Amino acid sequence: MKKKSRRRNTKNLLDRIDQLKTADIGKSNMPSSTQAIYQGLKRAGINFVASVPCINLQELLALVSGDPDIIHLPVTREEEGVGLCAGAWMGGLRPALLMQNSGLGNSINALASLDMLYGIPLLMIISQRGSKGEPVIGQVPMGRITVPLLDAMNISHFSPQPAQAQETVEQAWSLASAGRRPVAVLLDLEFWRGI
Amino acid sequence: MKRIEAIALAVEAAAACGALLVCNIGYPSRELFSVKDRPENFYMLGSMGLASSIGLGLALAQPERKVMVLDGDGSVLMNLGTLATIAHHAPENYLLVILDNCCYGSTGSQPTCTKLGTDLFALAKAAGAKNVREVLRVEELAPALQGPGVVIVKVEEGNADVPIISLLPEEIIERFIRCARLVLPSGKSRP
Numbered sequence: 001m002k003k004k005s006r007r008r009n010t011k012n013l014l015d016r017i018d019q020l021k022t023a024d025i026g027k028s029n030m031p032s033s034t035q036a037i038y039q040g041l042k043r044a045g046i047n048f049v050a051s052v053p054c055i056n057l058q059e060l061l062a063l064v065s066g067d068p069d070i071i072h073l074p075v076t077r078e079e080e081g082v083g084l085c086a087g088a089w090m091g092g093l094r095p096a097l098l099m100q101n102s103g104l105g106n107s108i109n110a111l112a113s114l115d116m117l118y119g120i121p122l123l124m125i126i127s128q129r130g131s132k133g134e135p136v137i138g139q140v141p142m143g144r145i146t147v148p149l150l151d152a153m154n155i156s157h158f159s160p161q162p163a164q165a166q167e168t169v170e171q172a173w174s175l176a177s178a179g180r181r182p183v184a185v186l187l188d189l190e191f192w193r194g195i
Numbered sequence: 196m197k198r199i200e201a202i203a204l205a206v207e208a209a210a211a212c213g214a215l216l217v218c219n220i221g222y223p224s225r226e227l228f229s230v231k232d233r234p235e236n237f238y239m240l241g242s243m244g245l246a247s248s249i250g251l252g253l254a255l256a257q258p259e260r261k262v263m264v265l266d267g268d269g270s271v272l273m274n275l276g277t278l279a280t281i282a283h284h285a286p287e288n289y290l291l292v293i294l295d296n297c298c299y300g301s302t303g304s305q306p307t308c309t310k311l312g313t314d315l316f317a318l319a320k321a322a323g324a325k326n327v328r329e330v331l332r333v334e335e336l337a338p339a340l341q342g343p344g345v346v347i348v349k350v351e352e353g354n355a356d357v358p359i360i361s362l363l364p365e366e367i368i369e370r371f372i373r374c375a376r377l378v379l380p381s382g383k384s385r386p
Contacts, residue, residue: 076276083245087252113241
């Protein structure tokens with residue numbers, strides 16, 4: 001890519017991030033679902049994020065990356081993110097892990113034998129694939145067992161609609177922090193469509 | 196060199212600069228506990244593979260503190276992506292020490308692929324890490340532990356005859372976070 005066009009692309013991205021940051025929920029053409037989650041993270045004081053991307057998290061990841069008050073680390077595997085978030089919390093930060101529900105499967109042992117063993121809080125923002133309307137067949141098996149897995153692990157989980165999501169995220173962190181345990185917010189395909 | 200000798204030198208170096216020390220699960224943590232227990236030691240009792248990641252999160256949260264991680268060949272191979280993450284995101288206060296005994300020492304010394312020639316030094320370099328050192332002899336270790344980066348230490352197979360750690364998980368973490376949070380954590384925008 002030529003330097004000039006790269007600079008233009010960077011500027012477009014920064015403009016987009018500014019727009020997203022200033023957009024009020026439901027008042028603009030910006031995705032209100034993303035805004036609700038981002039504002040919830042901000043109100044909860046989340047200042048450390050580890051992530052593995054999902055297509056439905058792309059706008060949120062751009063916001064988090066552009067936020068000067070959040071340390072954002074893209075990781076290679078969700079379990080690695082559980083470790084990073086645990087260390088960040090031990091160092092005094094408020095961590096969240098952004099991932100797809102497939103990543104929950106990759107994280108089970110770490111959630112149990114690190115977070116739950118030592119009493120380490122973690123806010124998990126999970127794009128839940130494999131639910132109603134899922135076009136990718138490979139997402140269906142994990143989609144079916146996401147809630148049963150969380151229930152088996154006694155991890156509290158919430159599935160808000162966009163209008164309640166900001167508050168839910170804030171409360172989920174409060175619960176994680178007070179109870180010193182992982183808590184999940186599940187965001188399915190309908191959530192991202194703003195339903 | 197024996198692994199417990201390497202651990203003794205590492206904890207001495209950590210104590211000398213007040214570093215937070217995250218130690219891998221199994222015999223390495225037991226050996227560390229018996230050589231020199233200190234509240235700044237975090238002993239892993241589970242989550243094999245995540246020592247380097249826990250240490251990285253700590254180092255990012257506490258840029259004023261040195262953070263040292265004692266990891267092993269088997270556990271790094273379990274979380275190989277960590278080398279790429281560390282190569283590009285580890286701060287200057289982070290040191291990863293991989294004690295490579297070419298086997299799963301805590302489960303009966305089954306060989307890992309480093310025994311067959313997998314080269315962790317080359318892997319760390321190829322992942323993009325800039326400051327990678329390899330230590331073969333005990334007298335080379337203390338200088339190699341100075342400064343940030345990744346140090347691969349070749350150690351002998353076998354465990355010292357040491358007892359299990361007599362602390363509960365909550366005791367390990369409570370005293371550790373009291374030490375780790377002596378300084379307020381950093382935000383990204385901190386000057």
